[in-house]
Amino acid sequence: MNESKKVPVTILTGFLGSGKTTLLNRILSEEHGKRIAVIENEYGEVGIDQGLVINADEEVFEMSNGCICCTVRGDLIRVLGNLMKRRDKFDYVLVETTGLADPGPVAQTFFMDEEISSEFTLDGIVTLVDAAHIDQQLGRSDESSEQVAFADVLVLNKTDLVSEDSLKNLESRLRDMNRMTRIIRAEQAKVPIETVLNLSAFDLDQVLKRRPSFLEPEYPFEWTGVYNLEAGRYELILEDGPDPEMSLVAFKDQGTSEEDLKEGAESCVRYYAESPLEIFNGDHVPFSKHVNLNLKDKGPKSFILDLDQSCNVGLFTQHTAEEFDIKLLSVNEKNKGELVTTEKERIWVAEHEHDDEVGSIAIERIGDVDPEKLNTWMGRLLAEKGVDIFRTKGFISYAGNPKRIVFQGVHMLFTAQPDKEWGNEPRRNQLVFIGRNLDEEQMQKDFDKCLI
Amino acid sequence: MSNLEPFNPRGMLHDGWTSQVDDFAIACGWAKKGNIFLVGGSAGGLYAFNGSNGKSLWNKESSHQEGLLALDINPEGDNFATSGQDGAVRFWNSENGNELNFIDLGKGWVEHLCWSPDGKYLAIAFSRIVYVYSSTGKEIWKSEQHPSTVSALAWAKENELATACYGQVCFYDITKNKVNQKLEWRGSLVSMVISSNGDIVACGSQDNSVHFWRRSTGHDAEMTGYPGKPSNIAFDHTGKLLATGGSERVTVWSFEGNGPEGTIPGELGHHTEAVSSLSFANKSKLIASGSRDGSVVVSFLQNNGDGNPVGAAFSGNSISALAWKPDDCAIAAVNSKGGVNIWNFKVRTES
Known part of the structure; x- marks a missing residue:
């Protein structure tokens, strides 16, 4: 059957009280022109007068071979097997799971059972998170971190009950656990329907098109501001912030295009690797040098920048400008005391403490890989660690193959297929693994051995 | 839609009659010694035809709210039973479509029905519970909760019922209300058949294998290597x-001698897509196979499981059920678009 004719299925997961039923009712009551069949868990309580709501016990079937990727949800096979004979009545399926459900077998059902995969296609996994309680839940149960790890979309619900600061912290914690996911904030599960349905998240063609920058390197700095400055003296002013010190590198001739910013970021990483020069309130900031601003004094602190000729100055700071209310003032005769605004600002995904067992590992390398070596490595990795690897996505450059190879996987199940031609684009590889207790360093090393 | 080029009946299959029902036909069968042909549609429609010419006798639009899941014809009576997503079982008169009895089991699906060979009992699978009712609609027996949803039912003997679910096959004496035998195996059993002498029970499994047990010796074996899951399995009358x-081929295991362990099965490769229905003739080693490609092939089998095709026909859409007429002189096929085909089968009869 044609791929496009298959009925898309969205899996809705989340802990009890996260708002699944509210979201489900919202989707069902909205005018979207879809006839949706809902498969609810036994505790489900869809309140809408809706024709096709089926309750099913969650029956997880392990196979005698003990292989985790063969584990499927028997209830879904039965219910969907019967539903597909009633295609006239629906064109979309929503599966709601209990808070205790492991999303693995649910997702695997759509790959492992040929009868199901010939009629249905897994569109995406949407996980609802109760912003007020997820912090505790993540510490307490494996299921909740697995539901976060599997998600294509995380709906951060009940944001009205939580402060902006804790939301930011929570978002960064969730993003550490699953860097492929899209996080949407919501109150009372109010989210635009198109952000949860028709995601084509498991469609290989869509994996990278949707969010080409899903893989962002982690820099040791969070913010870059580029200022267009004439020759003269400037004062960098910082208010009291979250830390008594902050690392900074200032560059001359910093461009403002994305490419220039990345280039700046990469040279900046090299400077950050060197030990910083500590400077104090009133000191000069040297260019192209890693400095550590001492911010222990209360009140505004200022640092001096001297320019002998006009140019673009780029500041790469450890924390965002907002956190210290960073300002740049001109102290030249001509426009003394005038505030200089940035030409360009860029916030980088910051490096955080990885204290959750579940996390994302990203491998990004330029060049070609040897298909045989890669297969051997991936095969071994998934066989040994498949239980702990929840999702895999990415693309690879095979030596001698004009096309980019995209792939995605759930546990040990793994599909790869050729995508667009590389053309003039530089050959590179991007892999993201989301899983539990993964050894990033070892995986990076092993991958490097596959490079030619 | 099938990708096959339409073709006319070949070999020993000849045009009989055709008809059309309103939706996906999920079940069919012969009642009143082949005088009546019955079809059940997924939306709950029931259709009765004159078995010899296809003339419509009666039909019902919606036998079960939300849809029909099972239809089974009493082998010894004038009645048949249906069940559906409404948690109900209904008994019907084959001749006129009058409803004879109605059982409301509650909220849930009633997925499987199976008449005992003598037509006295109807076994009913309702989620994790199995009931046995009399043909007049009286409850005779009720099982304990099974560990998971019951996936298949079969009668081993007059009073002995087998149930399959994830992890086990269980044999119950329904008149003494006791468990005769429990065969455990960690796997999701999706289909079950029992040999005519009641000794061998075979199950198709979700992990693309067939598992079978010999009840007398307790010996069991697993046949692996299927490309897909063997949802359709059938024993011949012997x-x-x-x-x-489990694939586009029909794989036939022979229990002659010490087989099938260590033997090579017969393989019938006449379809282009997965086999979707299998039915042995009532009194001979003829197997009819229907496929998702819309074709039906009748093959004559040897004792070792090998076989040759003797007839073929095309119904246009994925075959959902096959039924040999009680005298084996015709085979019926219904399909996913509601197509009904009856082909006459010219068989040499032993005098």
């Missing part, structure tokens, strides 16, 4: 040949 689907 209980020596086990035909299995």
Whole structure:
């Protein structure tokens, strides 16, 4: 059957009280022109007068071979097997799971059972998170971190009950656990329907098109501001912030295009690797040098920048400008005391403490890989660690193959297929693994051995 | 839609009659010794035809709210039973479509029905519970909760019922209300058949294998290597040949001698897509196989499981059920678009 004719299925997961039923009712009551069949868990309580709501016990079937990727949800096979004979009545399926459900077998059902995969296609996994309680839940149960790890979309619900600061912290914690996911904030599960349905998240063609920058390197700095400055003296002013010190590198001739910013970021990483020069309130900031601003004094602190000729100055700071209310003032005769605004600002995904067992590992390398070596490595990795690897996505450059190879996987199940031609684009590889207790360093090393 | 080029009936299959019902036909069968042909549609429509010419006798639009899940014809009576997503079982008169009895089991699906060979009992699978009712609609027996949803029912003997679910096959004496035998195996059993002497029970499994047990010795074996899951399996009337689907081929295991362990099965490769229905003739080693490609092939089997096709026909859409007429002189096929085909089968009859 044609791929496009298959009925898309969205899996809705989340802990009890996260708002699944509210979201489900919202989707069902909205005018979207879809006839949706809902498969609810036994505790489900869809309140809408809706024709096709089926309750099913969650029956997880392990196979005698003990292989985790063969584990499927028997209830879904039965219910969907019967539903597909009633295609006239629906064109979309929503599966709601209990808070205790492991999303693995649910997702695997759509790959492992040929009868199901010939009629249905897994569109995406949407996980609802109760912003007020997820912090505790993540510490307490494996299921909740697995539901976060599997998600294509995380709906951060009940944001009205939580402060902006804790939301930011929570978002960064969730993003550490699953860097492929899209996080949407919501109150009372109010989210635009198109952000949860028709995601084509498991469609290989869509994996990278949707969010080409899903893989962002982690820099040791969070913010870059580029200022267009004439020759003269400037004062960098910082208010009291979250830390008594902050690392900074200032560059001359910093461009403002994305490419220039990345280039700046990469040279900046090299400077950050060197030990910083500590400077104090009133000191000069040297260019192209890693400095550590001492911010222990209360009140505004200022640092001096001297320019002998006009140019673009780029500041790469450890924390965002907002956190210290960073300002740049001109102290030249001509426009003394005038505030200089940035030409360009860029916030980088910051490096955080990885204290959750579940996390994302990203491998990004330029060049070609040897298909045989890669297969051997991936095969071994998934066989040994498949239980702990929840999702895999990415693309690879095979030596001698004009096309980019995209792939995605759930546990040990793994599909790869050729995508667009590389053309003039530089050959590179991007892999993201989301899983539990993964050894990033070892995986990076092993991958490097596959490079030619 | 099928990708096959339409073709006319070949070999020993000849045009009989055709008809059309309103939706996906999920079940069919012959009642009143082949005088009536019954079809059940997924939306709950029931249709009765004159068995010899296809003339419509009666039909019902919606036998079960939300849809029909099972239809089974009493082998010894004038009635048949249906069940559906409404948690109900209904008994019907085959001749006029009058409803004879109605059982409301509650909220849930009633997925499987199975008449005992003598037509006295109807076994009913309702989620994790199995009931046995009399043909007049009285409750005779009720099982304990099974560990998971019951996936298949079969009668081993007059009073002995087998149930399959994830992890086990269980044999119950329904008149003494006791468990005769429990065969455990960690796997999701999706289909079950029992040989005519009641000794061999075979199950198709979700992990693309067929598992079988010999009840007398307790010996069991697993046949692996199927490309897909063998949802369709069938024993011939002698209980020596086990035909299995699970791919576009029909794989036939022979229980002659010390087989099938260590033997090579017969393989019938006449379809282009997965086998979707299998039915042995009532009194001979003829197997009819229907496929998702819309074709039906009748093959004559040897004792070792090998076989040759003797007839073929095309119905246009994925075959959902097959039924031999009680005298084996015709085979019926219904399909996913509601197509009904009856082909006459010219068989040499033993005098």
